[in-house]
Amino acid sequence: MENFKRINIWNSQIIVDNFSFEKNQEIRDFIKNTKFIEEMLEKINSQIYIILWWDWTMLRAINSTAEDKIPYLWINFWTKWFLLNDKNYLWWDSFVSKKYPLLDINVKTEKLEFFDRAFNEAQIKAGWGTMIDLDLKIWENSNINLRGDWLLIVTPAWSTWYNLSASWPILPHDSNTFIATPLLVFEPKWVRPVVFPNNMDVKIIKNNERKPKMSVYADSKEIIADYEWEAEIIIKKSSQEVELLIAKSYEKSWNNKIYSEQWFNIS
Numbered sequence: 097m098e099n100f101k102r103i104n105i106w107n108s109q110i111i112v113d114n115f116s117f118e119k120n121q122e123i124r125d126f127i128k129n130t131k132f133i134e135e136m137l138e139k140i141n142s143q144i145y146i147i148l149w150w151d152w153t154m155l156r157a158i159n160s161t162a163e164d165k166i167p168y169l170w171i172n173f174w175t176k177w178f179l180l181n182d183k184n185y186l187w188w189d190s191f192v193s194k195k196y197p198l199l200d201i202n203v204k205t206e207k208l209e210f211f212d213r214a215f216n217e218a219q220i221k222a223g224w225g226t227m228i229d230l231d232l233k234i235w236e237n238s239n240i241n242l243r244g245d246w247l248l249i250v251t252p253a254w255s256t257w258y259n260l261s262a263s264w265p266i267l268p269h270d271s272n273t274f275i276a277t278p279l280l281v282f283e284p285k286w287v288r289p290v291v292f293p294n295n296m297d298v299k300i301i302k303n304n305e306r307k308p309k310m311s312v313y314a315d316s317k318e319i320i321a322d323y324e325w326e327a328e329i330i331i332k333k334s335s336q337e338v339e340l341l342i343a344k345s346y347e348k349s350w351n352n353k354i355y356s357e358q359w360f361n362i363s
């Protein structure tokens with residue numbers, strides 16, 4: 097993993113990006129507190145990745161290490177982020193496990209094939225000043241032609257991000273569904289997000305009549321950029337999944353984030 101510091105402790109690893117490590121004294125102090133970390137690992141009693149700082153660090157760590165099938169303990173050292181443990185709950189706590197699906201993203205062009213995984217979403221975006229022309233197929237005999245700026249395929253974990261900003265549905269984290277959400281669509285005017293079972297594949301064909309440029313991202317990581325020719329994109333639930341460890345006393349707050357994004361709280 098480029099631009100990351102990996103620190104071995106017991107049978108586990110602490111992962112933090114180099115910039116955060118160099119700039120944030122609180123992170124360096126946390127890493128120096130080996131007694132606490134060892135006590136925490138003893139309670140967990142399994143090999144884990146401890147991810148420090150913020151969302152970007154976690155997403156890059158998942159992208160690089162998901163195939164290791166090792167649980168993640170994700171600890172927030174910055175402002176409020178969505179799926180991070182509050183570090184103040186870790187000092188005396190036990191942990192519960194929650195599992196989240198990943199997306200497999202396969203992009204086929206005339207000559208090359210690209211593959212990546214996403215924890216949050218796949219993004220298909222138009223080039224600057226253009227619109228993409230896509231055929232979207234989710235189940236047999238269904239076909240939606242979209243002309244617009246953006247198409248997202250979103251997991252439950254991240255239905256609160258761009259999807260929420262477009263005023264579209266938020267999924268419970270344990271939902272067995274994904275969402276296909278078009279943004280800034282020119283036609284058809286009636287188009288709405290599609291919520292579909294996560295055992296279905298999404299097939300997207302880039303049409304090429306006007307040679308619009310298209311870029312594809314996995315969790316904002318570029319897979320292919322400004323591609324002008326025809327392409328096929330297959331997005332489906334991955335055989336891999338992500339296991340996150342949640343401080344038990346923080347679990348209620350963690351679950352409540354889904355509801356607080358929709359303007360009410362669990363009492």
